[in-house]
Amino acid sequence: MDQEEIDKKCNSKNPEERKKGLHQLINDVEYLSDKKKVWEQLVKLISDKYIYTSYKDVNLLWKTADILGIVFLHVPDKKQASEDLYRLTSDKDSDIRWAAAKVIGTVFQHAPDKKQAWKELAILSADKDRHVRSEAVKTIGTIFQYAPDRKQAWEELVRLTSDIDSDLRWEVIDALGTVFQYVPEKNQGWKEIIRLISDKDPYISWRVVDVLEIIFQYVPDKKQASEDLYRLTSDEDSDIRWVAAKAIGTVFQYVPDKNQAWEELARLALDQKINVRWKAAEAVGVVFQYVPNKTQAWEDLVRLTSDKDRDVRNRVAEGLKKNFQYVPNKQKAWEDLVKLISDQSSDVRSELAKAIGMAFQYVPDKKQALQDLHKLTSDKDTSVRIKAYHSLGRISIYNASQSKDEEVYLDELKKAVEFFEKAAKEPNWDNPSKFCFPFYSSFYTIIFAKNRDAKGEVEKYLIEAKNEIRGSKNKKLLLEIIESLMSALNEVQNLENMSLEKKKEELDFYRKYCERAEELMKNTEKAVPSATKVMRIGSRILDRKLKFLLKEIQEKAKIACRESQGTDTEEIACAVKRKVQGWKAGTEEEMALDAEDLLTFMKSNVPRFPENEHIFEKIKEIENQKDLNLLLRSIPDLLKELPKIMIDPERVKPTIGIITALPKEYVAVNILMENKNDKYKIQGSGAGRRYCLGEILSEEGDKHNLVLATVGMGNNIAATRASILLEHFPNVKSIIMVGIAGGVPYPDKADDHVRLGDIVVSSENGVVQYDFIKQEIEDITHRNPPRPPSASLLDAVRYLEAEEILGNRPWEKYIDQSLSIIKIIRPSEDKDILYCSDSQKDIINHPKDPKRIKGQPRVFIGSIASANILQKDPKARDKLRDKFGVKAIEMEASGIADATWNHEVGYLVVRGICDYCDSHKNDEWQQYAAVVAAAYTRALIESIP
Structure with a gap:
């Protein structure tokens, strides 16, 4: 929909039509060129009381505010x-004032008067409506760093802390925290x-x-x-002391004297009020x-285990559990920890059982620790028994993860499953083993399955594990690992008359499932390190053939290098061989990085010719x-293609392409190129395969490599x-369209009056494709023009323009x-x-x-009109001049602009x-016009560094 149709809807007397117009504005805003009008319409419609009539229209208001900001x-x-x-901001409707606050925040950096x-x-921020005040506060917090007076801005926020x-x-407190780093005082x-x-509100x-x-x-x-x-720790109000402990x-x-801070906390831990003690x-x-x-801190913690309140003792036990690894004297610390076995609170004993499982790797006497845990498995309290069995399972997982012997690994994994099973049988809703038991059971079954009955058993375990996920992200990830490994087992079991062990030796395809498991294990590493390590060891048991794949890749690389000897592909093929010979059978992450490095090298060094597209x-x-397994299996097939790669050094040299439409234009450019090869051909059938390759030296003596082609009119x-040229010569970064065109005179304005023999160069406004239109009954609408020319080429144009002012016309x-x-x-002025x-x-x-030099062309920089029309109507010519300011009219430039846009390279038109462009059009000036365009192009390229 164009601007005019939107205008009709936005100005309609019907509110529903205006709402449709607003929707269209929001959807089409990036395509509408007149942003001033769009802004005026949006400002008008956002305060239209007849548009936002229902609750769902609040979303429309939000969108309108967002678009206003853009x-x-x-x-x-x-x-x-x-x-x-x-x-x-003064609108009677609070929703409009809310939207105004939101938009001001969005545009604040660009506001002329901050x-x-x-x-x-x-x-x-002082608005009577709470929602408006809230949005203003959020906005102030967001843009605070750009405030013209930060001190005053801070004071205004602080004032709002007294809001009722x-x-x-x-929200104000949140904003104060966000902006604090920018506060002067x-x-x-x-x-x-x-x-x-x-504050009277404890939540505050x-x-x-x-x-x-x-x-x-x-x-x-x-x-x-x-x-x-x-x-605050001495405040009469216990709630304040509680907050002080938390703070x-x-x-x-960050406190400078941590010993003093610890003493304050330790003192609060002895406070008369229970809530203060347990928070401390x-x-x-x-x-x-x-x-x-x-050491002192640990002793302070241990003393707190005698607190009469079990909530305090429970939190102390948790602190002992978390910090065991930091204590210098772990033997003494362990003795202190074990004393809690006799604590009267089951919560404390439960925390102890959990602590032993977590601290086990740091415990000096691991045998004694296991005995203490086994003692807790007979505790009268269910939660203590669950934690004890669960910790024993965790310890077995840890032992398995440290094992270098597969038999020990198997034994520890088996024991872990048994411990988790005992814990899972205990009746308690909060029982982590209800997941861990089926989780590790399914894994154990997959890794060590001996028969086809394993599939049904694994499925049973997986269903049990799924039922115990309860929204835990890590459990879901680990369950996906098990499902992946189950799929791997299915791949293997589908092969008849082959033992599982033999299948592990011979087949690699199932590795895709194991690799998925590896991906997921990376996400669980921090949360469940031992479980992850066990899974990794299990995955390695399944993997037997990566080293054979590596040997195959290295052998194929050697063959490719040998077959490429004496050809253009030798350099790249042997470089690949050298890279691959350095590979080692390391971790899967390391091998994946090696493969990624190889593919990156090939993408960078294989020319992007159409003949090489199958390589890419x-x-x-x-x-x-x-x-990873399938990735590595694919590389040998890629390496076999190395000797067949099309290299052709000549095709990678050109960085600038020049296109002409007519033979006389081609000749004018050709004669100004140096070190030419004007009979270069691309192998294959069809037109568009002949080029002229050449050079032009820059002012610094560097060499610009060029490729010249002629195309025909239109x-x-x-x-x-242009598209074919860019495919044949992948390093071309810009194309210059060089040749003749019709001039657009302006006899009433000498400074814009283009004459025969002059030069017109496309400006930043580029090309106007004047036959890209919408034909209506009463009017013609021109569509958006192609993109602007290359910034670097326009830079060179401006450089030559400056040189001309100084009297230099190269x-x-x-x-x-x-x-x-x-x-x-040059034809006569007559x-x-x-x-x-x-x-x-x-x-x-x-x-x-007065700016003209007799017998020489004048250079104009401006828009160029382009269409598949041989223009001979002077009135149409003048209309294009008056509407778009064009200075020349031709038939190829918009095609060049479109092609370069699609290939993401630059263009320029000379x-x-x-x-x-009138009825007197003839060929008398054409050859001279072609020469001046080519001469300017030569000077332009010379000026490019």
């Missing part, structure tokens, strides 16, 4: 657009935030503590900030690893292969031929050189006749132009003017 960036008059936006924008936000709405205060800011701990106090963790690291005076927290634990790693006990367990004196298709297939053939010597070779002269557009019988005078 369009603002493209509006020419941002001052006016800002005023339009600020008017919305003080005014901030003032509007400050007003909205506790939800808004919560951070010490003062800290005091203003910590004051909020005393807790949120403040979370914010303290974020901002403490930015406070310059951390010693004073720490003392502020310590003062100290949160910022502990929880905190000491979290911060233990940062305490300098860990093979590489793409291999890259998309997630199964945009369609030009686009096709193309003139090449004009003289070409004219002497072709043996022609032959440059301009006829009236309204009456082709009447001659009109050319305007006086035209010599040979007629005025």
Whole structure:
């Protein structure tokens, strides 16, 4: 839909039509060129009370606000657009004011008057509507770093902490934490935030503590900030002391005196109030690893195990469990830990059982630890027995993961399954073994299955495991691993009369499932390291043939290098051989990286010729292969193709392509090229395979390699031929269309008056394809033009323009050189006749132009019109001039622009003017026009570094 149709809908008297127009604006905004009009329509429609009539229209309002933020960036008059936006902040409808706050935040960086924008936000932050205030607060938090006066902005946020709405205060506190790093007075800011701990709403106090963790690291005076927290530990209100314990634990790693911070926490752990004690006990367990004196800290923790409250003892036990690995004297620490076996609280004994399983790898006397765990399996409490059996299972998994002997591995894995089974049988809803038992049972069955009955058994286990997932991300991942390995087993079992062990030796295809397991194991590494390691060992038991694949790859690379001796492919084939010979049968990650490196090397060194496209298709297939085994199996087939690769050094040299439409244009360019090979042919059938290769030296003495082709007239053939050239010469980064064109005179404006023999070069506005139109009853709409020319080539054009101002016109010597070779002269000025557009019988005078040099072309830089039309209508010519500002009209450039766009390379158009696109069109100036265009192109290329 075009702008005009949208306008009709947006201005309709029918609200539903206006709503449709708004939807269309949102959907088509990137295609609508008049962003000023789009902005005006959006501002008008966003405050249209008759559009947002239902609850679902809130989403439309949000979208409109988002689009306003985007369009603002493209509006020419941002001052006016800002005023339009600020008017919305006073709208009677709170939803519109909400949207205004949102948009101001989006466009703030680009607002011409940031003080005014901030003032509007400050007003909205005091709005009577809670949702408007909330959006303003979020916006202030987002754009705070761009505020014109950060101190004032901070004060406005702090003021909002007194808002009667506790939800808004919560949001303000979040914003304070977000922007704190940009606050000028951070010490003062800290005091203003910590004051909020005393908020009457306890949820606010807790949120403040979370914010303290974020901002403490930015406070310059951390010693004073720490003392502020310590003062709270003596507050009369136990809730404040509770918050203080939480806060100290949160910022502990940043405090300057960690021993003092620990003492404060230890003191709070002896507080009269239970809630303070257990919060402090929880905190000491979290911060233990940062305490300098860990021996003393451990003793403090152990003393807390005598607390009369079981919740406190339970948290202390958890702290002991987490921090066992950090204690210097692990023997003494273990003795302290084991004393909890006799604790009267089953929760504490349960934590101990769990602790032994987690700390086992650090325990000095592992035999004693196992005996203590076995003792707990007879505990009267169900949860203690579950944790004890589960820990025994975990320990067996750990032992298996450390084993280098497959028999020991098997034995430990078997014991783990038995322990998990015993734990799973205990009646308790929160029982991790209910998943672990079927999980490891299925794995054990897959790895060591001896018969076809294993499939049914594995499926049974998998169903049990699925039922115990309960939303755990890690469990789901591990279950996918088991399902992958089950699929691997199915692949093997489908082969008759072959033992499983033999199948493991002979078949590799099932590895795709194991590799999927490896992928998932990477995601579970941190959460379940021992389980992951066990899975890896099991996967290695299944894998027997990677080393044979490696040998095959290395042998194929040797053969490819040998067969390529003395050919153009020798260098790349032998480089591949050298790379592959360095491969080793390491981890799967290492081998995958080796393969990736090889494929990257080939993509970089194999020329992107059409003849080599099958190579790139093979590489793409291999890259998309997630199964390492199948990936490696595919590489030998790729290596067999190495001797057949089309190299042809000549085809990789050109970086600039030049295209002409007519033989006289081709000749004009050809004679200015050096070291030419003008009979170069690409093998194969069909047209478009003949080129001229050559060079042009830059001003610094570097060499630009060129390829020249001629195409015939018309945009369609030009686009096709340019595409073929870019496929044949993959290193071409830009194409210059060089030749003749009709000029667009402007007798009323001498500075824009193009004459015969002049040069027109495409500007940043590029090409106007004037036959790409929508024909309507009363009007013709021109569609969007092709993309602009190459930025680097336009740079060179501007360089030559600057040189001309200084009096240097390097193309003139090449004009003289070409004219002497072709043996022609510039047509007489008498032959440059301009006829009236309204009456082709009447001659009109050319305007006086002080910038012209007699007998030399003038260079114009501007838009060029292009179409599959041989234009001989002066009135149509003048319309194109008045509407688009074009300076030349021709028939190939838009095809070149389209082709280069599709291949992601640049283009430029250089035209010599040979007629005025009128009824008097003739060939008299054509050869000269071709020469001046070629001469300018030569000078242009020379100027490129």
